[in-house]
Amino acid sequence: MDFAEHEDHRAIRAAVRDVCKQFDDDYWMRLDAEHTFPWEFYREMAKGGWIGIAIPEAYGGGGQGITEASLVLEEVAASGACMNGASAIHLSIFGMHPVVLHGSEELKQRVLPAVASGELHVAFGVTEPDAGLDTTSISTRAVRDNSGDSPGYRIHGRKVWTSKALESDKVLLLTRTTPKAECAKPTEGMTLFVADLKDPAVHVTAIPKLGRNAVASCEVVYDGLRVADRDRVGEEGKGFRYLLDGLNAERVLVASEALGIGRAAVRRAVAYAKERVVFGRPIGQNQGISFPLAESHARLRAAELAIREASWRVDQRLPSGEQANTAKFLAADAAFKAADAAVQTHGGFGYASEYHVERYFREARLQKLAPVPQEMVLNYIAEHVLGLPKSY
CATH class of the missing domain: 1.10.540.10 (Acyl-CoA dehydrogenase/oxidase, N-terminal domain)
Known part of the structure; x- marks a missing residue:
């Protein structure tokens, strides 16, 4: 190696x-x-x-x-x-x-x-308030409508947690074109579109949230949005399968972001621990301060190695579900522990915005939830790696 x-x-x-x-x-x-x-x-x-x-x-x-x-x-x-x-x-x-x-080819061009x-801003519309992680239960419908100049669909429904929807021109939108009850498998009958977010039939509202507030997460209501056939991604009814093609890569990217947050947190905490003097010596001399930071560094290094293996396997088009999910789990956990240690190192000042680690903490916490929570990662590993019975 x-x-x-x-x-x-x-x-x-x-x-x-x-x-x-x-x-x-x-x-x-x-x-x-x-x-x-x-x-x-x-x-x-x-x-x-x-x-x-x-x-x-x-x-x-x-x-x-x-x-x-x-x-x-x-x-x-x-x-x-x-x-x-x-x-x-x-x-x-x-x-x-x-x-x-x-x-x-026409859509790609x-x-x-x-x-x-960077000219065209794009968002990703999958999650719904009543479906959550049960993507097969989405209710946003795309119904055939050939009344316009070109064949297409009318879309009705509601999505949540659509990041960048306020700024974006287009959204990669997952819909149901065939009701779940009429499909042989629940994963069938879903279709992806590159849809217009600036259409009057689309209503976007920002969701107030704990952190990452420079980039809004939005509720988006589609009230009869018309989408032409040429904006459909691939074949009708195969949208869920198309989404799965990118899940492992997304896990790797999110893990890398978590790794970066953890690095930022440790860097700031170490600098503060060196310069902050209490009882006549730098607080970093105390093992109660130094050990959590050293442990955070070790956890981040382990997560980094998992990320590198996972990204290599994705790029080599090798099976990577175990590696990508493991990397996401380890990196999210390591980032949160590092951010928590950074806040603790700063003491009361860790709660103050001017020292920035409270922002790191809020954003590291998100990594344990999105785009998939830690529990669902463990479900995947338990079932698909360890061979245990499916739990949901």
């Missing part, structure tokens, strides 16, 4: 760090407090070509793999941008993966170059 980092990967890290240096912790603290999207950051990342890094070169992207995309998102999060920065570009980097794999350049 060769653990030396590839020269190209070092170059990616250095270049992304150079961009992120322009946007310090105070920038992210301000935008989080104001609930303002980080447009300046987004445009700089687009200018550098980082948003299109995982889109094929034929469509204006960088043609790189999940490993390279994961390095970008890790460095963004580690800069102190955390989830506000990573979420601003995450969906554009990889949200269109089902379109890359299954979209028509029309959509992907604009996504890669």
